Amino acid sequence: MLQAIDLVKRYGSVLALDGFSLSVAAGEIVGLVGHNGAGKTTFVEIVSYLIRQDGGHVTIDGRPPSASRGRVGVAPQHIALYPSVTVREHLNLFGRLAGLRRAALDSAVEELTVALRLGSFIDRRTAGLSGGQQRRVQAATALINRPGLLLLDEPTAGADLETREAMLDVVKQRAGDGAAIVYTTHYLPELVELQATIAVARNGKIIARGTYDELVDGLPGEVRLIHDNEEEVRVSTTQPAATLIDLLGRAERPISTIEVHNPSLDDLYRSLAVSDAP
Amino acid sequence: MLLETDYRPGPAAALRESLYRIRAMAGNNTLIRLRDPGQTISYVVMPMVLMLVLEPLYVRAVDGGTTKVVTGLLVMFSVFAISIAGNAILAERTWKTWDRLRVSRAPAAELLIGKTLPIYVVMIAQQTILLVYGCLVIGLPIPGNVPLVLGAILLWAFTLLAIGALLAAIVRSHGELSVITDVGALTLSSLGGALVPLSLMPEWAQVAAQASPGYWALEMLQAAVAGDTAGVLRPAAILLGIALVCGVFAIRRLTRGWGRGGLL
Ligand SMILES: Nc1ncnc2c1ncn2[C@@H]1O[C@H](COP(=O)(O)OP(=O)(O)OP(=O)(O)O)[C@@H](O)[C@H]1O
Ligand SMILES: [Mg+2]
Numbered sequence: 001m002l003q004a005i006d007l008v009k010r011y012g013s014v015l016a017l018d019g020f021s022l023s024v025a026a027g028e029i030v031g032l033v034g035h036n037g038a039g040k041t042t043f044v045e046i047v048s049y050l051i052r053q054d055g056g057h058v059t060i061d062g063r064p065p066s067a068s069r070g071r072v073g074v075a076p077q078h079i080a081l082y083p084s085v086t087v088r089e090h091l092n093l094f095g096r097l098a099g100l101r102r103a104a105l106d107s108a109v110e111e112l113t114v115a116l117r118l119g120s121f122i123d124r125r126t127a128g129l130s131g132g133q134q135r136r137v138q139a140a141t142a143l144i145n146r147p148g149l150l151l152l153d154e155p156t157a158g159a160d161l162e163t164r165e166a167m168l169d170v171v172k173q174r175a176g177d178g179a180a181i182v183y184t185t186h187y188l189p190e191l192v193e194l195q196a197t198i199a200v201a202r203n204g205k206i207i208a209r210g211t212y213d214e215l216v217d218g219l220p221g222e223v224r225l226i227h228d229n230e231e232e233v234r235v236s237t238t239q240p241a242a243t244l245i246d247l248l249g250r251a252e253r254p255i256s257t258i259e260v261h262n263p264s265l266d267d268l269y270r271s272l273a274v275s276d277a278p
Numbered sequence: 279m280l281l282e283t284d285y286r287p288g289p290a291a292a293l294r295e296s297l298y299r300i301r302a303m304a305g306n307n308t309l310i311r312l313r314d315p316g317q318t319i320s321y322v323v324m325p326m327v328l329m330l331v332l333e334p335l336y337v338r339a340v341d342g343g344t345t346k347v348v349t350g351l352l353v354m355f356s357v358f359a360i361s362i363a364g365n366a367i368l369a370e371r372t373w374k375t376w377d378r379l380r381v382s383r384a385p386a387a388e389l390l391i392g393k394t395l396p397i398y399v400v401m402i403a404q405q406t407i408l409l410v411y412g413c414l415v416i417g418l419p420i421p422g423n424v425p426l427v428l429g430a431i432l433l434w435a436f437t438l439l440a441i442g443a444l445l446a447a448i449v450r451s452h453g454e455l456s457v458i459t460d461v462g463a464l465t466l467s468s469l470g471g472a473l474v475p476l477s478l479m480p481e482w483a484q485v486a487a488q489a490s491p492g493y494w495a496l497e498m499l500q501a502a503v504a505g506d507t508a509g510v511l512r513p514a515a516i517l518l519g520i521a522l523v524c525g526v527f528a529i530r531r532l533t534r535g536w537g538r539g540g541l542l
């Protein structure tokens with residue numbers, strides 16, 4: 001569905017993309033992760049034809065982005081809504097711009113209102129909404145016409161549990177319907193829940209791509225114990241459960257805090273940095 | 279089920295779809311206008327008050343003082359209205375919504391028409407209200423050739439819209455825009471003879487005035503009000519030229535979007 005090969009994008013001396021290649025199949029969710037400034041948003045902007053690449057090419061269903069207007073649903077990283085316009089009016093605007101009419105529009109609005117839990121503020125202006133509510137509205141405007149390719153740039157940034165759950169449910173459902181989805185995030189657990197393919201961007205290219213099991217499983221997590229005298233023990237381990245039992249068995253003082261961390265995105269980045277080193 | 283509409287509509291259907299999208303855009307922008315009408319109201323009320331106050335002065339000072347005070351203040355405050363157009367377009371950048379529209383199915387031309395149509399209507403309404411007020415309250419003789427006056431208003435509003443769009447495309451902030459529109463409007467329109475009749479101004483100013491769109495607007499409107507079709511043509515052609523140059527430049531710039539950087 002989406003194919004990007006060797007994209008290059010320069011901003012003066014900054015190489016925002018430096019041979020960025022990524023493909024996404026219909027029905028696939030690709031979780032695009034990477035440090036701040038890795039080039040995720042730049043990639044999204046090129047695919048949505050907001051900016052032009054300096055090198056490489058992109059096709060969406062065999063067509064260039066210039067010929068794919070309206071086929072791509074984009075939820076940008078930054079909130080981009082009209083402050084004095086209500087949620088329902090937003091959905092109607094973006095639905096109509098996508099060509100939806102009366103009954104089709106109404107049912108699309110209805111569906112997203114339920115799925116993204118917009119009901120309690122649907123007739124309020126967006127200026128007065130909370131950050132998480134605005135996030136959901138923004139996603140809804142990107143989803144309204146059921147595009148075959150979805151680019152969701154940190155759709156859960158600043159989101160609470162409810163927003164996150166609603167968002168993940170909708171994303172899973174759209175992928176189930178056959179949409180190709182690029183989902184950028186800084187939270188690994190979301191990608192586990194989405195069963196997404198993980199693509200790691202660094203310095204303008206994709207340096208690793210695979211499932212959670214392929215990339216993350218087997219990386220060391222961390223077990224942390226704090227004794228009642230504030231003394232702290234941290235152990236990096238690939239087998240947190242066994243390590244925890246072992247540590248508890250050997251503890252000489254009462255323990256006030258136990259923390260077990262599964263491997264995080266940072267652990268993944270670190271492991272890739274190591275395996276990447278010359 | 280995904281809507282992957284691959285079908286190509288025939289010309290009639292394509293036009294219908296295009297109009298449907300333009301209507302959606304225009305509707306949204308009308309809403310935004312209506313919910314924030316302050317600027318528009320003050321640009322209608324201020325010249326009304328000024329006309330009332332200045333009219334005796336003009337009548338004593340120059341021939342045809344009533345026509346001059348009405349058209350002069352109309353031109354001046356219609357130039358101020360450039361900032362309505364500029365701010366409306368620039369707001370799309372501040373809100374980051376323009377890029378959202380650019381990824382929609384609607385081509386840039388539709389977005390621009392849908393965006394500017396409501397502003398165009400506001401500008402035409404402003405000028406029409408001021409002229410009608412001029413006739414009913416200030417004592418401007420009712421123009422003999424109403425279509426000519428209407429045509430002049432339509433053209434002048436179009437010129438202002440194009441200038442506003444151009445400014446919105448090139449400035450870096452709302453502050454910058456208001457400096458340019460306020461100072462620029464005052465200078466250009468008073469230099470053009472909108473505040474003080476040109477005949478009372480120093481000679482250099484009378485020559486310099488010709489560089490101001492306000493000057494040509496004034497000439498056009500005064501000729502139109504007097505029913506002088508031949509007198510309307512030259513200023514109209516000059517204004518149309520200015521409008522087209524600004525408009526083309528603005529369209530090219532806005533079609534590309536603003537990108538991320540640059541906004542103060
Ligand atoms: N318009 C621009 N002008 C100059 N530099 C830019 C511009 N857009 C992006 N960059 C640079 O390109 C690089 C990639 O930025 P990008 O926004 O794509 O990163 P990102 O992976 O989305 O980061 P984040 O996780 O912080 O959102 C950064 O170094 C950024 O500073
Ligand atoms: Mg980003």
